[in-house]
Amino acid sequence: MKLTAADINKLAEGTLQGDGARAITGAAPLGKAGPSELAFVADAAMLVDAPASKAGCLLAPRGTEGLFKDFPGTVVFTKNPKYAFMLALRLVETAARPLPLPGIHSSASVSPKAHIGREVHIGPFAVIEEGASVADDAVIAAQCYVGRGAKIGARSRLYPGVKVMDACEVGIDVIIHAGAVIGSDGYGYISPRGVHEKIPQLGKVVIEDSVEIGANTAIDRAALEITVIGGGTKIDNLVHIAHNVKIGKNCLILAQAAIAGSTTIGNNAIIAGQAGVSDHLTVGDNTVVMGKTGVMASLGPNQIVFGHTARPRLQAMKIEVLLGKLPDMHKTLLKIKKQLGIE
DSSP states (O other), X not given: OOEEHHHHHHHHTOEEESOTTOEEOEEOOTTTOOTTEEXXXXXXXXXXXXXXXXXXXXXXXXXXXXXXXTOSSEEEEESOHHHHHHHHHHHHHHHHSOOOOSEEOTTOEEOTTSEEOTTOEXXXXXXXXXXXXXXXXXXXXXXXXXXXXXXXXXTOEEOTTOEEOTTOEEOTTOEXXXXXXXXXXXXOEEXXXXXXXXOOOOOEEEEOTTOEEOTTOEEEOOSSSXXXXXXXXXXXXXXXXXXXXXXXXXXXXXXXXXXXXXXXXOTTOEEOTTOEEOTTOEEOTTOEEOTTOEEOSOBXXXXXXXXXXXXXXXXXXXXXXXXXXXXXXXXXXXXXXXXXXXX
16 A cells, blocks of 8 residues: 555645655554554543554644644644544555456356446356346455346445345445345235245335445345335344335444334434334434334434333433342332231
């Protein structure tokens, strides 16, 4: 990677102190960064140790110039050091882990009736079925499956082992990590004769633009209509999203969360780790469902809820405190009953 402190300063829209020509070859945490590496100071707690850092280039908040007047390396003072560091990491990642080159591996199975765009990479043992469409600059890694009539948008990336089932659609600039399944059948059964009979799942999944989906996540196809993941939403590993669910834009869905069928999640919502949302509910815009919370009734917008029955956070925390006091309260109650002669 050929990157200088001046390049980082430009990226950060910052003010440079020191040698702008200093070469930067990588990035590291503040306490471990060496003379050719980039580090950053995110908050006041880190400022204490920052002047002793051996980083070749340091991203620091504006207004802290006096702390670094004797710093031997280069410092870039910027409004948001963490964000600037993230932008620099993108360059590091591009150099360290470049996208695979365009081309179709000899072991891949690509239907002659599939449409493959320009500069597409299709890796070993990938399968692209009849009627599927893979747009320009997409990456389909090893052992991926793109079903009949499925669509993969421009510049989207499927990591190894991703399955996009028949008729499902993946938008532009989408990232889907290894082992995820898009369009598995929804969990639908009926039992009119004493046995569970499968309801055909004839709908599809639509993943809108700029979504990221974690490893081994499963998103079920709708029974008749569409399961939708809104643009800009980021889904962690091991998440299950059931059939007919509608996820809004720019949501965060964390690891091991599960959302049951026909539920609608509003824009900018957060569903934290191991939370569960029951079926046919609505969760409003900007609402936060905290970790391990069970949502069994619809929630309005702009709420923070916690607990097995998704109470408002402060109320739920008070209940948790009281639960910890129950043993002592029980002992006190037994003493009172004894004094009153109550069995």
